[in-house]
Amino acid sequence: MGEKIYLSSPHMSDEGYEREYVKEAFDTNWIAPLGKNVNEFENELALKVGSKHAAALSSGTAAIHLALKAIGVGEEDIVFCPTLTFSATANPIIYQNAIPVFIDSNKETWNMSPEALEEAFEKYPEVKAIIVVHLYGLSADMDEIVNICNKHDVTLIEDAAESLGTYYKGQHTGTFGDYGIFSFNGNKIITTSGGGALTSNKEERISKARFWATQSRDQARHYQHSELGYNYRMSNVVAGIGRGQLKVLDQRVEKKRYIFDYYQKELGGLDGVQFMPSNDWDEPNRWLSSLTLNGRVRPIDVIEALEHENIESRPVWKPLHLQPFFEKYDFIGEGVSEELFENGVCLPSDTKMTDKELKRIVEIIKRLWSR
Numbered sequence: 550m551g552e553k554i555y556l557s558s559p560h561m562s563d564e565g566y567e568r569e570y571v572k573e574a575f576d577t578n579w580i581a582p583l584g585k586n587v588n589e590f591e592n593e594l595a596l597k598v599g600s601k602h603a604a605a606l607s608s609g610t611a612a613i614h615l616a617l618k619a620i621g622v623g624e625e626d627i628v629f630c631p632t633l634t635f636s637a638t639a640n641p642i643i644y645q646n647a648i649p650v651f652i653d654s655n656k657e658t659w660n661m662s663p664e665a666l667e668e669a670f671e672k673y674p675e676v677k678a679i680i681v682v683h684l685y686g687l688s689a690d691m692d693e694i695v696n697i698c699n700k701h702d703v704t705l706i707e708d709a710a711e712s713l714g715t716y717y718k719g720q721h722t723g724t725f726g727d728y729g730i731f732s733f734n735g736n737k738i739i740t741t742s743g744g745g746a747l748t749s750n751k752e753e754r755i756s757k758a759r760f761w762a763t764q765s766r767d768q769a770r771h772y773q774h775s776e777l778g779y780n781y782r783m784s785n786v787v788a789g790i791g792r793g794q795l796k797v798l799d800q801r802v803e804k805k806r807y808i809f810d811y812y813q814k815e816l817g818g819l820d821g822v823q824f825m826p827s828n829d830w831d832e833p834n835r836w837l838s839s840l841t842l843n844g845r846v847r848p849i850d851v852i853e854a855l856e857h858e859n860i861e862s863r864p865v866w867k868p869l870h871l872q873p874f875f876e877k878y879d880f881i882g883e884g885v886s887e888e889l890f891e892n893g894v895c896l897p898s899d900t901k902m903t904d905k906e907l908k909r910i911v912e913i914i915k916r917l918w919s920r
C-alpha cells in the first residue's frame with residue numbers, strides 16, 4: 550500500500566513564515582487571545598479579500614453565529630440557508646433559536662438556486678436573513694442573489710469558509726453581502742489549525758462582534774456586563790500561523806487549480822463523468838476537485854477503490870434537509886442537491902500531492918472503467 554494521500558490537509562509554507570510569527574508571539578510572551586498577530590492578521594485578511602474590516606475569531610462557525618446575532622436573528626425568525634453545505638452553516642441558526650428554511654442548489658453553480666430562493670420568498674415573505682455558501686470554492690450567482698436580497702430588503706451573510714481565494718466577476722467572495730465569514734480549519738485552503746473570521750465594510754459591526762467575542766465586557770475597571778458574552782476570539786499564537794499562511798494563499802490556489810486541471814484532462818473523457826461547473830464569471834479556488842458520475846461507475850466505487858490504496862476521497866455534502874437533525878425543517882426546491890449528493894465525489898485535493906501521486910490516483914480511477 551502506498552503512502553497515505555489526504556483529501557485536503559494542512560500545508561505550511563516552505564519558507565517557514567508561520568514559525569516566524571509564532572516565534573515572535575513566544576519571544577514577546579503574547580500567548581494570549583489578543584496581540585500584534587491578531588491585529589495584523591485582521592488587517593492582512595481584510596486587505597486580501599478587499600473588505601474594510603475583519604474580526605479574527607475561534608472558528609468560522611463562531612463568525613456565522615455573531616453575524617446572525619448582529620442582524621438580530623432570534624426566536625422563531627426565519628433564515629434561508631442552502632441545503633447543500635456543511636452543517637456548520639446552519640447550526641448557528643439553531644443556536645439563536647431561529648428556524649432554517651433550506652434552499653436547493655441549481656446545476657449551473659451547485660450553490661443556492663436564485664429560482665428556489667424567489668420561490669421561498671413566496672412561501673415565507675418575512676425573512677430575517679439569508680446565508681449563501683460558495684461550495685468547494687465555486688461562487689454562487691451573486692448578482693442574482695444580491696438582487697433578490699435587495700428587492701426583499703433582507704440582510705445577506707456570505708459563508709465563504711470554502712472560498713478564500715475565489716472571485717466572482719473580479720470581486721472576492723465574502724464581500725458581496727453585509728457580512729462575510731471565513732474558516733481556517735485544518736482542511737481549508739489555508740489553516741491556522743482552527744479559526745475563523747468575520748468581515749464587513751462597516752466598522753461598528755466588526756467592533757461589536759469583537760466585543761461579544763470577548764465576553765461583552767463593558768468599559769469599566771471592574772468586570773461589568775450588560776450583554777451576553779462569548780469566548781470566540783482567535784489567539785495570538787494561532788493568528789501567527791494565519792499570517793504566514795496568507796502569504797502562500799495564491800500559491801495554494803494555483804496548485805489547487807493545477808490539480809483540478811489535471812483531473813479534468815485525465816478523467817473528463819470517461820463515460821458519465823462531469824466535473825463541477827465552470828461559469829465565465831467565476832474564478833474558483835478549486836478547494837476540492839469534485840465531479841459527478843452518471844454512468845456505470847458509481848461514486849462508492851471510486852471512493853472504495855481509492856480507500857483500498859490508502860487514499861482519501863468523499864461524497865459531496867449530504868443535503869441538510871435529509872439530515873436526521875434538520876429534517877423537520879422546510880425545504881424549497883426540485884431535488885438538484887439530492888442528485889449532486891447521489892452522484893458526486895470529491896477527489897483528493899491536497900496541495901502537497903506530487904505529480905507521481907496524481908498519476909497514481911487517476912490510474913486507480915481509470916481502472917474502474919476498464920473492468
Ligand SMILES: *Cc1c(COP(=O)(O)O)cnc(C)c1O
Pocket residue numbers: 607608609610611634635637638682708710711731732733734743744745
Ligand atoms: C468549514 C466550514 C464552516 C465552519 O468553519 P469552522 O471554522 O470549521 O467552524 C462553515 N461553513 C462551511 C461551508 C464550511 O465548509
